Amino acid sequence: MNPVAIEKPKARPITRSLFVDSTPLLADPGGLRERVGRDGYLFFKGLLPRDYVMSLRADILAVADRHRWRMPGQDRWGGLINRDVTDTLPDAEVSAWGTGEQCYRDVQHLESFHRFPHHRALLALYRTLFQEDVLVHARTVARMLIPHRSNFPTPPHQDFPFVQGATSTMTCWIPLGDCPRTLGGLTVLRGSHHAGQLPVRPAKGAGGHVVELCPWETEWVEGDYDAGDVLTFNSLVVHKSLRSEMKDRLRLSLDVRFQALSEPVEVGSLRPHLPDLEWEDIYRDWKSDDLKYYWQKLALRTSPWDPTRFEAKARAC
Numbered sequence: 001m002n003p004v005a006i007e008k009p010k011a012r013p014i015t016r017s018l019f020v021d022s023t024p025l026l027a028d029p030g031g032l033r034e035r036v037g038r039d040g041y042l043f044f045k046g047l048l049p050r051d052y053v054m055s056l057r058a059d060i061l062a063v064a065d066r067h068r069w070r071m072p073g074q075d076r077w078g079g080l081i082n083r084d085v086t087d088t089l090p091d092a093e094v095s096a097w098g099t100g101e102q103c104y105r106d107v108q109h110l111e112s113f114h115r116f117p118h119h120r121a122l123l124a125l126y127r128t129l130f131q132e133d134v135l136v137h138a139r140t141v142a143r144m145l146i147p148h149r150s151n152f153p154t155p156p157h158q159d160f161p162f163v164q165g166a167t168s169t170m171t172c173w174i175p176l177g178d179c180p181r182t183l184g185g186l187t188v189l190r191g192s193h194h195a196g197q198l199p200v201r202p203a204k205g206a207g208g209h210v211v212e213l214c215p216w217e218t219e220w221v222e223g224d225y226d227a228g229d230v231l232t233f234n235s236l237v238v239h240k241s242l243r244s245e246m247k248d249r250l251r252l253s254l255d256v257r258f259q260a261l262s263e264p265v266e267v268g269s270l271r272p273h274l275p276d277l278e279w280e281d282i283y284r285d286w287k288s289d290d291l292k293y294y295w296q297k298l299a300l301r302t303s304p305w306d307p308t309r310f311e312a313k314a315r316a317c
Contacts, residue, residue: 013213015185019043019085019223021195021230027130039244040193041233047121048174053227057176057252059140060114064250069105069146077177079250081146091150098206099144100149101274107142111286116141117172117256118291125232127171130260137163138295140257141297143206145184147247152271153184154241155203155210158192159257161309162207166263167197170236176252179225183243183251185220186231189213193236199313209310232258264303270295272299 004314022042025032036042037137090101098103107113117136126134147150158169178184195217203210222242225231233239235257244251259265272282283292 001011012180014218014220016220016222019221021045021174021264023047024033026125026128033129033131036234039190039219039257040237041188041190041231044125044230044232046226046228046234047230049230050226050228052116052119052222053174053176056112058228059110060107060144060176063106063110064103066106067100067215067273069100069103069250070201079177079252081248081273083147083248083251084219086101086146086148089146089148093146094146094150095152097188099146102170103236104142105277108272108277111283111288113142113232114282115136115138115291116254121173122230122256122258125230128259129170130168130258131260133259135259135263135265135295135298135300137169137257137259139257139271139273140267141273143251143255144255145241145244145251145253146216147244147249147297152205153243154206156189156213156238157200157207157209157211158236160197160205160235160237161200161209163235163257163269164266164306164309166265167234167236167261169257169259170262171230171235171237171255172258173231173233174254174257175225175229176254177227179180179251181222181224181242181244183249184242184246185222185225185251186239186241187220187231187255188231189238190219190221192217192238193234195236197236197309198238199315200310201312206241206261212315212317213238214315216317257313261298261300264301266305268305 023044064070068085071082074080093101173186198211200209200211
């Protein structure tokens, strides 16, 4: 008896649609949770006050000025890069961090940088999604992407292998300033969290890994961001950055993770993003104490790091 041939799904053409604005669903918690469960992502126009976002942008750019990264003559929010300086940054630093390490280290000391994710609008959003108290991961990540020969667009990946802990953890991507698609904003593969964790292999770009996609996984959503817009998605949602067409501009954004307080957290999420930084060093010049070691006041469950999440495997499509 001849075995029955199983017809593989055919490849679909790549589609690019615009984000659906979920702001109207803030008044409908059930609808909000239903949408994120289906699509894996939520996009909000103007969830954060523009002035709040631009204030942190100015703080970070002031650090960049100390390293002579910006062209002179701009206002405090301008992102025009002095490539005579940034092009001299070592390839190893830029490929590892997307930026110069010492400048990034200085940004990690900013009190405003670590305070930013605790805005009441963000906390209210995640309390609604998780239906319980929220843990803000202490490991806040700044993406200070500069035009450089060693910078590559972030490849398609999932955050879960890097963050671990609970798969229900949500990433919050916040552009610090207006970010049109031509500046290389983030795009997500709608509904991709339903496939679970996908196999990975090494690749160029932030994170150093790419996931294997099947031919029918082609439904990308994207958009132009204004300062104050927020994109959030489940840690299993596949996402990537668009290629920047602006070869003289800095792209600033934040990666922050939020999770339900009752879920386990991998202990690295409570550490600074730079592995050799200590909180005592970061806190040295802070003016307020209320957010220092805030997670130690919470009843947390921790989980160990699992290196097997990065083992290269083939995916059967």
